[in-house]
Each structure stands twice: as C-alpha cells, then as structure tokens.
Amino acid sequence: MSVKILVVEDEDVIRDVAVDSLMDEGYECIEACNGAIGLDMILADPKIDIVLSDILMPKKNGIDMISEAVKGKSENRSIEFIIMTGHGGAEEAIDALKLGVLDFIQKPFDLDYLVHVVKRAEELINLRRSNQDYQLNLEAKVTEKTQEVQDLLVNLQMAHGEALACLAVASDYRDPETGNHIRRIGAYAHLIAKKLNWSDTRIDEILLAAPLHDAGKIGTPDLILLKPGPLDDNEFLIMKQHALNGHAILSQSDHPVMKVAANIALGHHERWSGGGYPHNIKGAEIPIEARIVTLVDVYDALRSKRPYKSEFSQEKTLSIIFEGDGRTNPSHFDPELLEVLESCVDEMNLIYSKWIDV
Ligand SMILES: [Fe+2]
Ligand SMILES: [Fe+2]
Numbered sequence: 005m006s007v008k009i010l011v012v013e014d015e016d017v018i019r020d021v022a023v024d025s026l027m028d029e030g031y032e033c034i035e036a037c038n039g040a041i042g043l044d045m046i047l048a049d050p051k052i053d054i055v056l057s058d059i060l061m062p063k064k065n066g067i068d069m070i071s072e073a074v075k076g077k078s079e080n081r082s083i084e085f086i087i088m089t090g091h092g093g094a095e096e097a098i099d100a101l102k103l104g105v106l107d108f109i110q111k112p113f114d115l116d117y118l119v120h121v122v123k124r125a126e127e128l129i130n131l132r133r134s135n136q137d138y139q140l141n142l143e144a145k146v147t148e149k150t151q152e153v154q155d156l157l158v159n160l161q162m163a164h165g166e167a168l169a170c171l172a173v174a175s176d177y178r179d180p181e182t183g184n185h186i187r188r189i190g191a192y193a194h195l196i197a198k199k200l201n202w203s204d205t206r207i208d209e210i211l212l213a214a215p216l217h218d219a220g221k222i223g224t225p226d227l228i229l230l231k232p233g234p235l236d237d238n239e240f241l242i243m244k245q246h247a248l249n250g251h252a253i254l255s256q257s258d259h260p261v262m263k264v265a266a267n268i269a270l271g272h273h274e275r276w277s278g279g280g281y282p283h284n285i286k287g288a289e290i291p292i293e294a295r296i297v298t299l300v301d302v303y304d305a306l307r308s309k310r311p312y313k314s315e316f317s318q319e320k321t322l323s324i325i326f327e328g329d330g331r332t333n334p335s336h337f338d339p340e341l342l343e344v345l346e347s348c349v350d351e352m353n354l355i356y357s358k359w360i361d362v
Pocket of ligand 1: 218
C-alpha cells in the first residue's frame, strides 16, 4: 500500500523541490504553505501518513502544528512526522523529539537524503501495517477456529445422544414394551434427579442412560421375552440374565453416560430391602441411579397396559407403590426416593400422558 505525504513549508522554492522529488519517487504528495493550513489538512485527511514540515513558519510554527495534530488525531491513527530545520534549531529539535517526531533533515538538504529519510519512514509504516493485518488476521482465525471447535463439539454431543437413543430403540425392538416406555423412563429419571438437586451434567447423564436399562434384553430369547403367560423358574432364570447382559454390553465404554447406563442395567431389578436380582444387594449398595430407575420402571409398568395386565390409573399405581399389593411392596424402594416421588406425582402423570402408548 502506498503512503501519502504532506509537505508543509512556507518557502515556495523549497516546498516545490521537495514535492517534485518525492512525486518523482512515486509518492502521492500534497502541500501546505504554513502550519495552520497544514494542521487543517492533517485533521481533515486521515490518509496522510507522513508529514514533512518546516519549523519556522507564519501563522503556526511546525512544533505547534505537530503538537495540535497529535492531540487532535484519532487514537488509532498513526502519522510519522519529519522535521526540516535550519542551523541553530536545537531547542526546537528537542521539542519535536518530545512530541515523537521520527526524523530530522538539516536545511539546506540533499534531495537523495530527503528521499532516503522518507523511505525509512515508509518502511516503518509498512511494517506497522503488516503487523496490524497480522493481528487482525490472527484474531479472525482464532474466532473462526473457536467456532469450528464449538460446532464440532455440538455435533459430537448430538451424534452421541443419537447413538444412545438408537441403542435404546434397538434393545426395545425385541421387547413387548413400547418405544414410549423408554422415553418416559428417561424423562421420569431426569425429573427425580432434578428434584434431588443433582448437577446439570448428572441430570443430563441419567436422561440419556435410563432408557438403556433393558439393553440386555437383546440377548434374551424370543420364546421367553414374548411369552404371554407367566415364566417358569428356568425361564425366569434366563430372563434375569438381561441385567448382567446389559451391564456387559454397556460397560464396554468408559464414557460417563455409559458408566451410568451400565450401573442402571445391572441394578434396576435389585430391591432396597434385598431379594432382588442379579446380586441380591440392598440399600445404598445399589447405585442411586439404579434405585431411581427401579422406582420409575415399576411406576410406568403399573400405569401401562401390558400383555398380562390392563392400564392402571394414577391413583391405583400410587397406592400399589406406597401401600403394596402383595407383589410390589414399598420396602422395595429407597424411602428417600419415595418421598421425592410423592412430591412430584403430578409431573410424573404429565410425562406419562405426554408419551402415552398408542
Ligand atoms: Fe429390566
Ligand atoms: Fe423397563
């Protein structure tokens, strides 16, 4: 990019000679015959990069012009000043230095030297410009890359969430329970975790992980999975394997969601009071996420229509959970979670109605 030079000099001959020789070098030049006009031109034209100025001039001297130009210019504008001084101008030269003047030329000057000084100023300006361009480019590049990384992360999270949902749907394909069941289980578990004041991360994890509770049913034979009547002891033994199978499948990954899902798959048929499967553990030995899914899975099974039972009302479902019916007993569930359930029965009902089976 070329530079624009303003020559401020009251002696016409000197001014003409300076302007002509700089124009011969290819510079764009404008001129002023005193400091007052020079100042107006500097402030009016932001394209002026270099000011070559005499010191002693009528109306306004060079030092005052430079001082006012430095004060009046916009903050991010840079102008290089070069002073042309006669003999004995030492004091003015010091004043000029204080104002940040770049260079001096002694009058009468040699034209080659004038061009040499201007070229040095031009190099400095070009260096500063390319530095500014580099900074701007760098900032733009950083912003662009940050956005790319963020987009990638969002994509990755979406892909991950969708992969988990696909796995849940795949396991559900072999199950007489519906796709809406697994959706509801995720939403109920999410609600209970929220009521327990879990962190946002943990709440999101259980939302994704809970639908995978029966992923192990992929390995359960159809004859058992789809049997309309009650299972005999041997068949029930095989059915129970789905908890271990689910854990075996889901614990292949170290991802936090998969770890939660593996815990849920393994522990969702354990009972708070003991007597559940596969490990017959009890109380706090059962991971909290599994205890949550145990409760909401029973709630949903009671509410839904299944091959072996009709749909139960909210009232009947809650009375079975809180009072027992001979098969289900409140002692099966974590008492703290029963309290939480009691505090959000209307929201549970809303989730059931939102994704009701058709
Ligand atoms: Fe299960
Ligand atoms: Fe289930």
